[in-house]
Amino acid sequence: MSDVQAAPGVDKNDVDKLDADKAPVGKNPVGKKPAGKKPGEARHESIYRAVSDAIIEQRLKPGARLREDALAEVFGISRTGIRKILQRLALEQLVTLTPRRGASVTRPTADEAKDVFDARQLVECGLMPDVARRMTSKEAAALRDMARQEREALRSGERSTAIKLSADFHIQLARLSGNATLAAFVEQLCSRSSLIMAVYGHRGHLGCESHDHDNLIGFLEQGDAERAEAFMGRHLKAIEASLSIVEKDDSTPDLHQIFGA
Ligand SMILES: [Zn+2]
Numbered sequence: 001m002s003d004v005q006a007a008p009g010v011d012k013n014d015v016d017k018l019d020a021d022k023a024p025v026g027k028n029p030v031g032k033k034p035a036g037k038k039p040g041e042a043r044h045e046s047i048y049r050a051v052s053d054a055i056i057e058q059r060l061k062p063g064a065r066l067r068e069d070a071l072a073e074v075f076g077i078s079r080t081g082i083r084k085i086l087q088r089l090a091l092e093q094l095v096t097l098t099p100r101r102g103a104s105v106t107r108p109t110a111d112e113a114k115d116v117f118d119a120r121q122l123v124e125c126g127l128m129p130d131v132a133r134r135m136t137s138k139e140a141a142a143l144r145d146m147a148r149q150e151r152e153a154l155r156s157g158e159r160s161t162a163i164k165l166s167a168d169f170h171i172q173l174a175r176l177s178g179n180a181t182l183a184a185f186v187e188q189l190c191s192r193s194s195l196i197m198a199v200y201g202h203r204g205h206l207g208c209e210s211h212d213h214d215n216l217i218g219f220l221e222q223g224d225a226e227r228a229e230a231f232m233g234r235h236l237k238a239i240e241a242s243l244s245i246v247e248k249d250d251s252t253p254d255l256h257q258i259f260g261a
Helices: 039-056 068-075 079-091 110-134 137-155 159-175 180-200 210-221 225-242 255-259
Strands: 095-098 102-105
Touching: 039 068, 039 079, 039 159, 039 180, 068 079, 079 095, 079 102, 110 159, 110 180, 110 210, 110 225, 137 159, 137 210, 159 180, 159 210, 210 225
Parallel strands: none
Antiparallel strands: 095 102
16 A cells, blocks of 8 residues: 555546557657666656656646546556656646645746746757757758648647647757757756647647748758847747736636726
């Protein structure tokens, strides 16, 4: 018997919405390792990715409870293993851990959304000179292919796939800078932005204009660091401007204020 009890009043259906069949374990367009990992670590990595994809793609909605016992059953691992994954997702702020209530999908606030985009401005624009200097024609071709897939996803109305692909594009771009520490930070910021876009974005809008991505690749191929940096700045501002970052207030409305009484 585990030492952790299911929180009372938890809706077990929250976790049942996570359909393991629809979250292909280990699917990763960016082509991240787990090369050379032990089987347990590879399993941890693939479950972590499946849950994180489900959050970003909004198959798990902000606020949904994530019960350890139900997740352990779905993925066929121990609750201790699930707890480690939830703690990792909490560090990345995709999941919120509340004492006694347990884990739930984070509901990003307006302030957090602004901070995330400010951080992206600083870091991603700052990386452009290194990317412009180092990028090979083979890497440019791979990026163009990612931009094309993103456009196709958008055209066929696969909004969450398009959000995911555009995050992958930004992550891959950051990796080309050669600074692994900042690339890991960009990866975390992109995960959080994807959740923010999913929560605050409009149906008809995707965060990234993928034609922008093609233009950006062009500047980088020409080695034009200055234009690439300025373009990235405008691109990120445009994504932020396309969102309606207004927190949904589900507290009691102020009737005096609303009706002017
Ligand atoms: Zn973009």
